[in-house]
Amino acid sequence: MTDAPFYAFVNARLIDPVQDRDEIGGLLIQGDRIVDSGPDIIIPSEAETLDCTGLTLLPGLVDMQVFTGEPGEEHRETLATVSRAAAAGGVTNLAMMPNTSPVIDDAALVDYILRRARATSIVRIHPMAAITKNCDGTHMSEFGLLQEAGAVAFTDGDKAVMNALTMRRALSYAANFDALIMQHAMDADLQSAGVMHEGELATRLGLAGIPVAAETAIIDRDLRLVELTGARYHIAQISAADSVATIRAAKARGLNVSCSVSATHLMLNENDVESYRTFAKLNPPLRSEGDRLALVDGIADGTIDVVVSGHNPQDAEAKRQTFAQSAYGTVGVETLLAGLLTLHHTDGIELKSLLATVTSRPAELLGLEAGSLEAGNKADFALVDLDAPWIVDADNLRSKSKNAAIDGRKLQGVVEACYVSGTRVFDLGGQK
Amino acid sequence: MDSSQVKFTFPHRDLLGIEGLSVSDITGLLDLSDAYVAHNRQRDKKMSTLRGRTQINLFFESSTRTQSSFELAGKRLGADVMNMSVAASAVNKGETLLDTAVTLNAMNPDLLVVRHADSGAVALLAQKVSCAVLNAGDGAHEHPTQALLDALTIRRRLGHLEGLRVAICGDIAHSRVARSNLLLLNRMGAHVHLIGPQTLLPSGAEQLGASVFTSMREGLEGCDIVMMLRVQNERMSGALIPSVREYYHLYGLNREKLSYAKPGALVMHPGPMNRGVEIDSAIADDTDISLIRDQVEMGVAVRMAVLEALAANLISESEVKDD
Numbered sequence: 001m002t003d004a005p006f007y008a009f010v011n012a013r014l015i016d017p018v019q020d021r022d023e024i025g026g027l028l029i030q031g032d033r034i035v036d037s038g039p040d041i042i043i044p045s046e047a048e049t050l051d052c053t054g055l056t057l058l059p060g061l062v063d064m065q066v067f068t069g070e071p072g073e074e075h076r077e078t079l080a081t082v083s084r085a086a087a088a089g090g091v092t093n094l095a096m097m098p099n100t101s102p103v104i105d106d107a108a109l110v111d112y113i114l115r116r117a118r119a120t121s122i123v124r125i126h127p128m129a130a131i132t133k134n135c136d137g138t139h140m141s142e143f144g145l146l147q148e149a150g151a152v153a154f155t156d157g158d159k160a161v162m163n164a165l166t167m168r169r170a171l172s173y174a175a176n177f178d179a180l181i182m183q184h185a186m187d188a189d190l191q192s193a194g195v196m197h198e199g200e201l202a203t204r205l206g207l208a209g210i211p212v213a214a215e216t217a218i219i220d221r222d223l224r225l226v227e228l229t230g231a232r233y234h235i236a237q238i239s240a241a242d243s244v245a246t247i248r249a250a251k252a253r254g255l256n257v258s259c260s261v262s263a264t265h266l267m268l269n270e271n272d273v274e275s276y277r278t279f280a281k282l283n284p285p286l287r288s289e290g291d292r293l294a295l296v297d298g299i300a301d302g303t304i305d306v307v308v309s310g311h312n313p314q315d316a317e318a319k320r321q322t323f324a325q326s327a328y329g330t331v332g333v334e335t336l337l338a339g340l341l342t343l344h345h346t347d348g349i350e351l352k353s354l355l356a357t358v359t360s361r362p363a364e365l366l367g368l369e370a371g372s373l374e375a376g377n378k379a380d381f382a383l384v385d386l387d388a389p390w391i392v393d394a395d396n397l398r399s400k401s402k403n404a405a406i407d408g409r410k411l412q413g414v415v416e417a418c419y420v421s422g423t424r425v426f427d428l429g430g431q432k
Numbered sequence: 433m434d435s436s437q438v439k440f441t442f443p444h445r446d447l448l449g450i451e452g453l454s455v456s457d458i459t460g461l462l463d464l465s466d467a468y469v470a471h472n473r474q475r476d477k478k479m480s481t482l483r484g485r486t487q488i489n490l491f492f493e494s495s496t497r498t499q500s501s502f503e504l505a506g507k508r509l510g511a512d513v514m515n516m517s518v519a520a521s522a523v524n525k526g527e528t529l530l531d532t533a534v535t536l537n538a539m540n541p542d543l544l545v546v547r548h549a550d551s552g553a554v555a556l557l558a559q560k561v562s563c564a565v566l567n568a569g570d571g572a573h574e575h576p577t578q579a580l581l582d583a584l585t586i587r588r589r590l591g592h593l594e595g596l597r598v599a600i601c602g603d604i605a606h607s608r609v610a611r612s613n614l615l616l617l618n619r620m621g622a623h624v625h626l627i628g629p630q631t632l633l634p635s636g637a638e639q640l641g642a643s644v645f646t647s648m649r650e651g652l653e654g655c656d657i658v659m660m661l662r663v664q665n666e667r668m669s670g671a672l673i674p675s676v677r678e679y680y681h682l683y684g685l686n687r688e689k690l691s692y693a694k695p696g697a698l699v700m701h702p703g704p705m706n707r708g709v710e711i712d713s714a715i716a717d718d719t720d721i722s723l724i725r726d727q728v729e730m731g732v733a734v735r736m737a738v739l740e741a742l743a744a745n746l747i748s749e750s751e752v753k754d755d
Contacts, residue, residue, distance in 0.1 A: 198635050199635055199636045200636030200639040200640065201636075202634075202636070203611075203635060203637060203640065204451075204611070204636075204640065205551055205573060206551035206552075206571050206572035206573030206574070207551050207571075207572075207573075209634075209635060211635075275552075275555070276551070276552035276555060320530060321529075321530075321556075322548070322551070322552055322553040322556055322571075323551065324550045324552075324571070325550060
């Protein structure tokens with residue numbers, strides 16, 4: 001690799017949470033690696049220099065929760081299409097949900113995904129595996145073999161492990177491997193037929209509600225089990241103020257717990273469901289404005305570790321249904337960064353710590369060598385115009401499915417280019 | 433009063449719910465309905481108001497009373513009425529809904545009367561068709577003609593709606609009748625009491641502008657009207673209520689419980705009734721206090737009024753096009 005050419009990206013605003021850096025500087029790469037980054041990098045005379053004045057250079061984003069339709073539902077999304085959407089959003093690493101068809105619950109399937117991704121994806125895809133076989137909630141999957149094959153975390157996808165004993169055993173067993181157990185905190189019994197946040201609006205629309213307790217009951221139970229087992233526990237996509245408070249208290253007690261929220265839940269609330277808008281039907285549901293504000297506070301004070309897209313592509317037919325019958329989910333990997341930046345532009349949250357929620361923190365939880373511009377790291381980064389305004393038009397998104405809950409929303413922050421292993425995988429200028 | 437003497441323009445293309453209707457919309461529909469009540473008592477009931485118009489009753493959920501009421505209303509106005517019942521057990525109800533909408537629209541109906549088990553289904557369908565759509569009940573959302581006929585029944589008996597206290601008792605959480613009635617009665621200046629066990633009350637009900645009670649004794653106090661709702665059998669086997677007999681004991685309307693209401697209070701029920709469950713036969717059949725039979729009669733008149741009001745807008749549209 002020593003013969004590989006050098007490239008120097010200079011005069012950019014460098015933001016790297018790991019190095020606690022937010023200043024004008026440059027990034028020097030050679031081949032697939034970062035050689036140096038900072039305000040006074042030494043640029044070899046043979047290096048090709050690219051002037052990035054006016055742009056911000058960030059570590060490539062790590063999206064911790066992405067559903068791809070592949071394998072099994074390729075009409076919704078494939079590894080190839082999701083990777084193009086990701087690259088256009090500055091996402092260079094994504095963790096893939098295992099609740100595909102078939103469910104990723106076998107080492108051979110993890111291996112298949114990794115090979116398939118190498119062949120078709122332009123960003124790095126990291127499979128997660130199921131906690132229980134076929135996500136049946138009963139039979140633990142082979143954490144050891146799956147982890148060796150490359151599974152970065154364990155989750156039953158959009159289903160909580162409902163049986164407390166199964167969950168206790170999974171946490172116990174996962175602790176052997178220091179594996180991350182990621183729970184979808186939604187009590188299926190309390191949810192019952194619920195399709196949106198329980199409250200006045202649900203009553204007015206005549207839709208069955210999902211109480212906040214459906215989320216907190218699972219979190220409360222699991223925190224007891226984490227105390228018992230010492231496992232690494234992560235709650236995927238919390239939605240309610242009570243959950244933020246509970247997790248804040250658990251962290252203060254020193255428990256090994258982390259959590260995420262989706263960028264959509266940071267921008268929208270239950271009122272976006274008004275007039276039965278199925279694009280805003282999410283699981284967990286969009287909750288009250290008070291809940292949304294508490295989630296923003298949770299980001300600001302570090303209670304919430306990670307922001308994910310919760311990317312869940314659904315074909316048009318799955319959403320062109322009555323609200324009760326339509327599928328859950330929104331696409332989001334392409335808008336993750338711009339959505340997150342809303343918290344900087346409108347809520348005034350400091351940029352460096354905000355970006356840690358989509359770079360260094362998820363990389364750390366998943367054990368990935370990613371999310372930083374430190375010398376020696378893989379050259380995964382994005383060049384972004386942080387302030388450029390644009391309007392989300394679902395039809396123009398690169399995902400195969402167009403179900404964007406934030407369709408029509410005004411955002412600020414445009415990804416100009418994205419690099420994976422030193423290779424440019426997205427170039428907005430080249431697109432024009 | 434002849435229906436042709438009621439001058440009223442309904443400013444909406446569809447009737448999807450009570451929500452969105454103004455006081456004058458509601459009053460206008462009730463006045464027109466009043467005229468049809470008189471008309472329906474004549475020997476010759478056939479009119480030509482909707483001659484040449486096609487009305488399709490599209491019922492995704494089975495219903496005898498509402499469907500026949502709409503059918504009769506359309507026929508008395510001279511429309512060609514077609515009934516379509518689509519099995520609710522179809523695997524993918526939503527797909528059937530939009531497919532059916534497209535198919536029906538190609539047949540150029542003028543008026544589409546729709547009932548569906550899912551909230552919002554009728555509004556969704558209305559976006560896909562070019563005719564006037566009438567909500568005959570969607571999930572737990574709205575049932576606007578039921579609320580209108582209830583209001584007409586009350587207005588004809590008591591002369592007004594404003595200032596009345598109306599109790600709605602029973603399975604409020606799953607009831608579109610309760611929602612539409614609450615919206616309409618609030619809009620017209622009445623005060624609504626919602627009464628039921630906590631498991632059958634929806635969350636946030638107080639914020640909708642009602643007083644909420646779990647006891648019949650407290651809830652019925654001062655009420656002019658007591659509206660009982662049907663409780664589905666499947667909800668009374670331990671899921672939401674422990675048993676029928678406990679429900680009857682606590683919420684079944686008998687003379688003793690009725691005595692908590694204002695002296696002379698009147699009783700209503702949207703039907704079909706579970707006698708001995710939510711209402712005592714002795715009360716249901718006592719024509720001095722029960723308005724249940726009136727409600728059925730008013731139903732046809734209200735549906736004629738709504739069909740006419742919506743069809744009138746269709747006429748003016750086509751006239752504009754012809755010019």
